[in-house]
Amino acid sequence: MITLTERQSLILKAIVRDYTEGGNPVGSKSLVQELPMKVSSATIRNEMARLEDLGLIVKTHLSSGRIPSIRGYRYYVDHILKPEKVDSRDLKVIQHSLGGEFHKIDEIVAQSADILSQLTSYTTFTLRPELKDSRLSGFRLVPLGNHQVMAILVTNNGDVENQTFTIPNDLSGDELEPVVRFIDDQLIGLPLQDVLRKLQHEIPLKLAKYLQDPDGFLDIFGSVLSKAASERFYVGGKLNLFNYTDQNDPKELQSLYSLLDQTDSLANVIGPPGQHIQVRIGNEITNDLLKNYSLITATYDVDQHGKGMIAILGPTAMPYSRMIGLMGAFQRELARKLLDYYRYFDE
């Protein structure tokens, strides 16, 4: 466990701030001018040598100024940083953007990624409250004529999932009635996860009583169901990658862009909803492509409707205190908006 003196702590803090703002290694002379105490540059140099021994700062070459190491950022985030109160203009932007009318949870969550990327000029991710805990509250099969039928699934949270299928023969409403009745009787009110599980065993057996050939229907039902139960992931500010990545390495930029299209890899990186706000720096992130960046993740809680996540990807040299303040505010506003939205469907 590292403990720093008051002065060392101030020096580390100044180095982090200067480097984050200016982007250049920080030398002892410039530090003298900024620090509150009256000491010479030589003293600062001695202290810096100690911070370097502790692994908190590093040189880019033998005689350069210092920049914070991963451990340095870590210490800064854990022990020095105080979350900045969110800027009132930023708060207004958030509230205004979430204030509009939405017809879907996913619209709210997708828009959140965009707002957050706009406020931070970084890249952001949002994950909606998990659907697998939602309960099935309705299932419809609407014949559309022309060999088409639309399957619609509704959850108790007001989420609607639908899909159109092409079928060999047109169906009338009458033929579909027993199926819909079966669903109503047996499955409504169950968590989607349970329905999904039953789809493997019970349902096919029971359904055989109602339908001669249940396979076609099961395909349809299963497809809409798993679409509804799948996690959904939104990315905002892809273009911002150009602002904070290494401009001289187009290969890396391309890999990152490609990563942003792989929802599943990203979902692994962000991880499942956890506690509060978490900061992962550099190689603390499990994905090698991101080992030069930082990731701030936050879980938001919508009571019985589950938990979702928001995340910011940016450079390791990030204004952490502003970001953490912003995340806190966003977390609250988003949860509030979603509660509002859900309340509508709870009667």
Add this chain to the structure above:
Amino acid sequence: MITLTERQSLILKAIVRDYTEGGNPVGSKSLVQELPMKVSSATIRNEMARLEDLGLIVKTHLSSGRIPSIRGYRYYVDHILKPEKVDSRDLKVIQHSLGGEFHKIDEIVAQSADILSQLTSYTTFTLRPELKDSRLSGFRLVPLGNHQVMAILVTNNGDVENQTFTIPNDLSGDELEPVVRFIDDQLIGLPLQDVLRKLQHEIPLKLAKYLQDPDGFLDIFGSVLSKAASERFYVGGKLNLFNYTDQNDPKELQSLYSLLDQTDSLANVIGPPGQHIQVRIGNEITNDLLKNYSLITATYDVDQHGKGMIAILGPTAMPYSRMIGLMGAFQRELARKLLDYYRYFDE
């Protein structure tokens, strides 16, 4: 009107080919070795000087080899190039990718953009057959409970458009019946475009007889209708931008990326469906951002179901003859697949 001698034409052709393949300016010595006739490099140099006077090739600096100018590519495309027969493996890839089962026109068209970008390693665009000429063949309002209703619109081409709305009070099927009957009686069979026009005048008046407060319904109907009638645009191979743009100019890359997200600007660039295959080179493209690139567009024709477009964006130094051959094949295969698909809904 420029006319070239046989030999000049061969030289231009060789310069275009070499530069496209190697990416370096082409000098007289290397040309001597490739050209079928036995002449010295000095003769080639004299001919090259004449081609330069005609504005077909240029130097990158005073004593460099030559590269084709925009006019040079133009001449090559118009008078020299012969479309290459499509590679049989490429054809198989196309047929295989389009061979699967699709539930929507838009899926086919979106996938087309992906296949084409994969085959070319450039960026591609596809535009589906225009919807505004489709006819309305069905409209449904499905009450979902929980203050929600889904509006579904079906066209004679089997296109389905749907949207979920949040409404103040739950509706029963009975209340919706007169509205649906009205649509059935008055609007079915009309082109979407006409319906859209009537929505401004006739419909509100007539509907007033059926409903006390038609405004809410008109909003819903109008929203789904215009969503259905809007053009849809797909982009494939965004990542390929990294392969053929100037690696040293991240600003430009960023602008291009941003352009690819602006469906409307792009639609303007591609233009409305025209005749056959068209090649636009460099500043012949109306968008300034693309003045260093080439655009090949092709219109595909699905008979009475309208016309759509496919396009390839790549560097001016593109293997035009392969690309044009590929476009031709793709055009045919896509039209065939769509005709197949539509046939299903024509009974």
Add this chain to the structure above:
DNA sequence: TATTAGCACTCTCATCCATAGAGTGCTAAT
């Protein structure tokens, strides 16, 4: 014992050659 002034040392960055290599245009000969 903590601090500091002074100095030798290291590394980066920009600038300035020098040179090799590729290619051209021109001239005079064929």
Add this chain to the structure above:
DNA sequence: ATTAGCACTCTATGGATGAGAGTGCTAATA
């Protein structure tokens, strides 16, 4: 009309050089 020969131009590469920024160390100081 073609070509050999040559002077010339421009690029790309690889040192060499010097200014600037910053460090570590030593010896003196409070």
